Amino acid sequence: MTFDAIGIAGTGLTVHRKWLDALSDNIANINTAVAPDDTAFRERYVRVTTSDLSPGAYVAGVSLGSAEGRLVQEPDNPLADENGNVRYPDIDLADQMAQLILAQRGYEANAGVVDRARNTYEAALQIGHGR
Helix, strand or coil: CHHHHHHHHHHHHHHHHHHHHHHHHHHHCCCCCECCCCCCCCCEEEEEEECCCCCCEEEEEEEECCCCCEEEECCCCCCCCCCCEEEECCCCHHHHHHHHHHHHHHHHHHHHHHHHHHHHHHHHHHHHHHC
């Protein structure tokens, strides 16, 4: 039972770490400008699945958001076209920060489960050593 808890929480740690990585990429590239005829940075979304073979959650892959982005008038930007436009990703910072908090708390919860399960296992091992 303890090993199951560690294994399941371990899969949760992996999923939340990948989610945190994707969110970090999104936030880091929120102000990445490109020429209007280029594709904007594409927001990363982590896809998660379960398995019939083993308990837990697993990363199924990463989906990408729209490459269209949004055009912004910045005539002084060296990437601007003849109309003064540059393309930015269409990523909502407030949404990314809210998701970042959720992913962080999920990671912390799974880490807590691993820690408590490990402590339980160590306590069980000490029962035989006390005699």
